[in-house]
Amino acid sequence: MTQEQQIARWRLILGAETQDSFLQMGGGALSKDELLMDGALSAIYGSDGGSFGRGAGKGPSSPHISKWLGDLRSLFDPEIVAVVQNDAIERKGLTQLLLEPELLEGLEPDLNMASTLLMLKDQIPKKSKESARKFIRKIVEEINRMLENDVRRAVTAALNKRAHSPLPSASAIDFPYTIRRNLRNYNQELKTIIPERVWFFDRSSKVNRWHIILDIDQSGSMGQSIMYSSVMACVLASMSAVKTSVVAFDTQIMDLTPLCADPVDLLFGFQMGGGTDIAKSIAYCQELVESPQKTLFFLISDLDEGGNRAALLRRLEELKASGVTCVVLLAIADGGRPYYDAQTAQRVAAMGIPCFACAPERLPELMERALKGQGFEGLAVEKKKR
Secondary structure: OOHHHHHHHHHHHHOHHHHHHHHHOOOOOOOHHHHHHHHHHHHHHOOOOOOOOEOOOOOEOHHHHHHHHHHHHHHOOHHHHHHHHHHHHHHHOOHHHHOOHHHHOOOOOOHHHHHHHHHOHHHOOHHHHHHHHHHHHHHHHHHHHHHHHHHHHHHHHHOOOOOEEOOOOHHHEOHHHHHHHOHHHEEOOOOEEOOOOOOEEOOHHHHHOEEEEEEEEOOHHHHHHHHHHHHHHHHHHOOOOEEEEEEEEOOOEEEOHHHOOOHHHHHHHOOOOOOOOHHHHHHHHHHHOOOHHHEEEEEEEOOOOOOOHHHHHHHHHHHHHHOOEEEEEEEEEOOOEEEOOHHHHHHHHHOOOOEEOOOHHHHHHHHHHHHHOOOOOOOOOOOOOO
């Protein structure tokens, strides 16, 4: 990098108000692209408050914001675009970015932005709802690509169940498996397979299958955790090997299990924000338990209890004592950093209930270990107490 380029970079970092000082030092002149960068960044970070240009109304007009978004995407890498977009909403209150369909289509997919959009979903006008769902689906598809195969493999590897039964039942024939096992018995003359043996699904496996309950805090700090949890819930719900229940809570309880067919529908079922009554939600989940020894309970929360903390601890202790496998997953934010109430987490851990945060890509491994009854050593990431 030449000295002129270094000076130009410092001029961009320090802002337009330093232009005269740089010129007096014999530098600071910007190229056409650098001037575009300067304008795009000054709109958010300028000390004078920045400007998108004004229309007839009191706020920035859609055309000016659209141009700003276009400049941003053409000048910077997607990672930087996502950071500036989020700063635009936080610093400038530009919820308009998330409420206009043409602007939504120009946004770079980002977890924080998606979380903000979910919080604002009740304010989204009808004309923008489809664009909002498309934006959320982009994030969902990225998470799904990361988690789906590993979650399925983890559950399959962990479950030790009888796949087939010797009891005959025409409606329970496992046709694909039967055909594969009898391929060598193909009859050329009849042009069909004559099976030596037919395999039947074991109907009792549904009775004895694991029940996974996801109890998800939907308070405002839970955005990223909700995104990952929803995708994982939908993957699990599509597997016949396990039964999946999804419960969301703030001060009220919402059973979102019927929405598990589509992670986007599930996400839009959450009502992010509001208070927190964790004990009340655990009490609801206790009623869902049918076979404690075959139940895996995940409490996904920052543990910031707005209700009765003693009741929260008592409910968790009751679940564990009944034979339910209990795990507390702490909230994650800012790219995977834990965010939680340290005092409550320590009390829960002292009860022998694992209470930690793990990187999202390690959730399948966590699931496998929990179903196998193994420990979680090595999964925990360094925690950051708030």
